[in-house]
Amino acid sequence: MKEIIADVTVIGAGLTGLTTAYLLSRKGLKVKVIDQNAWAGGQIKTFKEEGFVFESGPNTGVVSYPEITELFQSLNGECELENARESAKLRFIWKGNQFHLLPSGLTKSITTPLFTLSDKIRILGEPFRAKGTNPDESVYDLAKRRLGKSFVDYAVDPFLSGVYAGNPQTLVTRYALPKLYNLEQNYGSFIKGAIAKMKEPKTDRDKLATKKVFSCKGGLDNLPLTLANKIGKENVLLNAKEATITPMEQGFDTTFNFENERISIKSKNVITTVGGYSIPRLLSFIDEQQTSSISNLIYAPVMQVGVGIKNTGSLKFNGFGGLVPSCEKRDVLGILYPSACFEERAPQDGALFSFFIGGRMHADMLNQTDEQIESMIVKDLHTMLKFPQGTKPDMIRIFRHQQAIPQYEASSGKRFEAIDNIQQQYKGLILGGNIKGGIGMADRIRQAFQLAELIK
Ligand SMILES: Cc1cc2nc3c(=O)[nH]c(=O)nc-3n(C[C@H](O)[C@H](O)[C@H](O)COP(=O)(O)OP(=O)(O)OC[C@H]3O[C@@H](n4cnc5c(N)ncnc54)[C@H](O)[C@@H]3O)c2cc1C
The missing domain is CATH 1.10.3110.10 (protoporphyrinogen ix oxidase, domain 3)
Structure with a gap:
């Protein structure tokens, strides 16, 4: 077994883990990040095809806290924050057979049919x-x-x-x-x-908390990729499988399979940023009764479909996109217009759309075949976005996330209590990630700042 000594081991190279590790390494600490995936970024991944730049996970965040601006400022232009165009303030809601503008001012609120x-x-x-x-x-x-x-x-x-x-x-x-x-x-x-x-x-x-909608110039995954670079490629171990953590007299031993050998990282602190479902296996030294209050967190499954049209003709799309109320009983949760919000997401006369499907209330939609989804999209391009009947996408990519968004339901109080108890019991072990502290990217960045502060 190969042995590595570090100050902090971070489990998970998503936004939370990478931001935490970056902040800690800036303090001069020796940090190692491990992830079972082959890529850095977790749920964040950007694709570039046929002139379209599209996301498989989150499309946009909101600069809800000063920490988001501070993080980008610290990157000195290596990854640039891109604010959405002003028109992204326009949001639409589906009612009847069309999208209606969600009113912002008093007068529009009085006249809206919503x-x-x-x-x-x-x-x-x-x-x-x-x-x-x-x-x-x-x-x-x-x-x-x-x-x-x-x-x-x-x-x-x-x-x-x-x-x-x-x-x-x-x-x-x-x-x-x-x-x-x-x-x-x-x-x-x-x-x-x-x-x-x-x-x-x-x-x-x-x-600094501008409340603006943001992405990164060139796509969202520039942020995790830049963070991973800053931490140092040698400190971010991808494809790290079968990880388990064991407490030692001083600190913790994290062992995992990596490039055909078992690796052991001994560190004073371990920070987990994984989903609730990964916790029992990772912390198998803790009684299952305790970890089950964390692993019972339900995640909504989400399918995201990137849809590109190279020439939209006379149709123009301004705004953030449209959302669909569940009482309208349609198959999609919403359609975002990323190319209307950000630069260079689609060819000049084209448009990029992001269809969200499934969720807690339509989980079964993720079982639909790609062919079924594609014909649904062709139908919705006509009925919802008003393209001529039969318009086919020039680019279509389907991404299924079985464990996409944690649902902060009634069990959350017990989960937070279990997290506190474990942290009290095992000093130096910190449980972060979206099991607490919010589910959006802004929450993840803010939490990373808080986690980094906990380690002296
Ligand atoms: C489809 C979709 C759309 C979204 N839309 C938005 C949006 O519009 N706006 C917004 O703000 N947020 C959105 N989000 C949420 C946003 O993506 C998350 O808040 C954020 O990316 C989570 O980062 P994280 O690092 O906490 O978790 P993750 O990105 O999940 O990272 C956790 C990492 O831990 C690794 N891991 C898990 N178990 C183990 C293990 N046992 N060993 C080693 N590694 C392990 C995983 O491989 C993963 O890389 C969306 C999410 C999804 C899925």
Whole structure:
């Protein structure tokens, strides 16, 4: 067995693991990252074909925290953050047989056909409605109580589809949307809370959280690839299989198969950034009763289909894309327009679309064959995006993610407790990743900063 000594071993070369390892190596620590995949980036992967640049996983993030700007600034232009065009603020919601603009201002909110007249009137009373008392209230129940059913159906439900590919009835607000939950808890109302937040003075650092939609110049995977380069290729061990961690008197021993031999990394600290399903095997020295509260985390399956059209003719696509409320009973969750948001994602007269299919409520869609999906896309190009009937994509690539997005449902409290207990019991072992702390890329980067701070 080959032995390596390090200060920190990071399991998982996704965005969380690579950002953490990069920050730690900048502090002068000796860090090793291992991943069972053959590539660095985890769920983030960019493809380039026939003039289209498309993603198999996430398409965009939001600069929700200062840490995102700080990370890109620290990379000194080696990977450039690309903000989406202003028009990406336009978002559409499917109702009936077409996409409608999601209103932003007051006037448009009054005229939109998305919400019922009674809910539009009822929303004026939102600031005066009583605060909820059930801490485990679902997003559906909370939003229906405060905003009305049509707002749940045509705003909250599609928003949750877009973020969680989830079911509003089972996602628990305080875990899934903590900011929204806190608006009600701290200010008594979403509207009052949002106004109060807007008035709060902002420090220069707060202003780095621009709230803009971002990708990277040339595709999202430039970020993990740049981070891996900075950490040093020799410190990122890919295709590392059958990893297990064992506590030692001082620190931990991580062993795994790599290039036909068993490797052992001995380090004072180990940080895991893997999905909940990987935890029992990785930490097999911990009682299964304890790890089962982590491994029972449900992941929504998602299929993403990259669709390229080389010439859209007279059709022009502006905006972020369209989302489909579940009550509309269509097969797709949403269609994003990446080439409308970012430079050089499609040939000059063409467009790139990203179809999201499946999710918690339509998991069976991932069992459809490629042929079935392709004919569904051809149909939707006509019915939803209004291309002439029979228009065929010039490029189509189907990506299935069986364990895509963790669902922060009622079991989350027990999961967070189990994580805390394990960390207390085994000092130096830290459980990060999307099992806690949020599911989006911005959450992952922020968590990496927090994890790196824990190691002195
Ligand atoms: C289809 C899809 C669409 C998404 N859309 C968006 C979006 O629009 N906006 C957004 O902000 N976020 C989006 N996300 C979420 C975003 O991709 C994640 O937040 C982020 O990439 C997760 O990074 P991570 O490092 O925490 O996890 P991962 O990227 O999952 O990395 C974990 C790594 O651990 C490795 N690993 C697991 N088990 C082991 C083991 N036993 N041994 C060794 N290695 C192991 C895995 O191979 C993997 O590389 C999307 C995700 C998917 C799947």
